[in-house]
Amino acid sequence: MSVPLSLPPARRTLRTAADLAAAGLLPEAEREAAERVGARYSIAVTPAVAGLIDPADPADPIARQYIPDAAELLTAPHEVADPTADAPFTPVKGVVHRYPDRALLKPLLACPVYCRFCFRREAVGADGGVLTEAELEAAFAWFAATPAVREVILTGGDPLMLSPRRLEAILARLAALPQIELLRIHSRVPVAAPDLVTLGLAAALGRIEAPLYLCVHANHAREFSPAALEALGRLHRAGVVLLGQSVLLRGINDSAEALEGLFRTMLRARVKPYYLHQLDPAPGTARFAVPVDEGRALLRALRGRVSGLAWPTYVQERPGGAGKVPLGPAFEPV
Numbered sequence: 001m002s003v004p005l006s007l008p009p010a011r012r013t014l015r016t017a018a019d020l021a022a023a024g025l026l027p028e029a030e031r032e033a034a035e036r037v038g039a040r041y042s043i044a045v046t047p048a049v050a051g052l053i054d055p056a057d058p059a060d061p062i063a064r065q066y067i068p069d070a071a072e073l074l075t076a077p078h079e080v081a082d083p084t085a086d087a088p089f090t091p092v093k094g095v096v097h098r099y100p101d102r103a104l105l106k107p108l109l110a111c112p113v114y115c116r117f118c119f120r121r122e123a124v125g126a127d128g129g130v131l132t133e134a135e136l137e138a139a140f141a142w143f144a145a146t147p148a149v150r151e152v153i154l155t156g157g158d159p160l161m162l163s164p165r166r167l168e169a170i171l172a173r174l175a176a177l178p179q180i181e182l183l184r185i186h187s188r189v190p191v192a193a194p195d196l197v198t199l200g201l202a203a204a205l206g207r208i209e210a211p212l213y214l215c216v217h218a219n220h221a222r223e224f225s226p227a228a229l230e231a232l233g234r235l236h237r238a239g240v241v242l243l244g245q246s247v248l249l250r251g252i253n254d255s256a257e258a259l260e261g262l263f264r265t266m267l268r269a270r271v272k273p274y275y276l277h278q279l280d281p282a283p284g285t286a287r288f289a290v291p292v293d294e295g296r297a298l299l300r301a302l303r304g305r306v307s308g309l310a311w312p313t314y315v316q317e318r319p320g321g322a323g324k325v326p327l328g329p330a331f332e333p334v
Contacts, residue, residue: 085321
């Protein structure tokens with residue numbers, strides 16, 4: 001649902017450099033550069049996220065995830081537009097099939113917020129990219145004709161941006177296929193726009209017959225606001241299994257203390273840390289990159305400090321769409 005632009009910035013999603021400056025989240029000296037970034041990559045900062053940002057802190061880990069920066073317009077030699085190689089593995093529009101037993105369904109390409117490190121940043125945006133009825137039917141037909149696929153992962157874009165009725169209908173169609181054993185949703189909504197997680201949405205997800213997992217993307221403990229905790233609680237009470245996925249990011253969670261805080265906070269919110277992703281080399285994201293060896297050292301430092309429940313699998317996408325590989329760290333046997 002669109003929000004009237006006459007609302008003050010604090011009550012609507014901020015979508016331009018001017019919005020960010022008016023809200024006190026972007027210094028005036030950086031506005032022109034942010035406008036150039038916004039001409040290429042979408043900007044969106046929800047009221048929930050804006051309320052978490054400390055504008056007095058130039059290194060604020062929430063702001064760093066969402067506020068545009070001139071560095072986004074610089075492409076490093078190793079960066080590519082489609083680092084996960086979605087395009088070559090797209091049999092029909094909206095479907096990505098890289099693994100034999102699972103496939104992605106992207107019913108839309110809109111998100112509540114736009115992360116400055118997103119590997120799909122060339123595709124997602126304000127136009128929404130919603131699949132038409134015909135395109136969605138073609139996707140359902142592909143799943144029906146591909147019995148090897150046992151798990152469907154709804155991603156995008158953010159599937160929780162769909163109406164509860166629409167999302168439930170899509171999930172129910174997939175769950176009705178005899179070979180589908182698992183359904184998964186990847187979403188930023190519970191932490192970035194928790195008001196969208198209504199009782200109606202939670203009830204809709206709770207009615208799905210197939211096992212349903214919701215993988216919540218969060219990168220810093222502060223993203224679990226009181227409103228986010230309430231939203232996650234509604235989902236938990238509806239019977240949705242909650243997993244957590246994060247990206248290892250310079251200046252956001254690249255310390256043992258930040259990761260420990262993130263994973264402990266996830267567990268308190270009944271979210272099991274699932275994946276810690278090595279940054280995908282999308283254009284203009286080099287400022288967020290943490291070397292793999294450093295990532296391994298960070299996780300090694302956490303071993304023994306946190307419960308095994310707090311331990312995610314550290315993974316990296318292999319080039320050319322070859323899928324994820326665990327990165328360790330390795331430990332010597334006793």
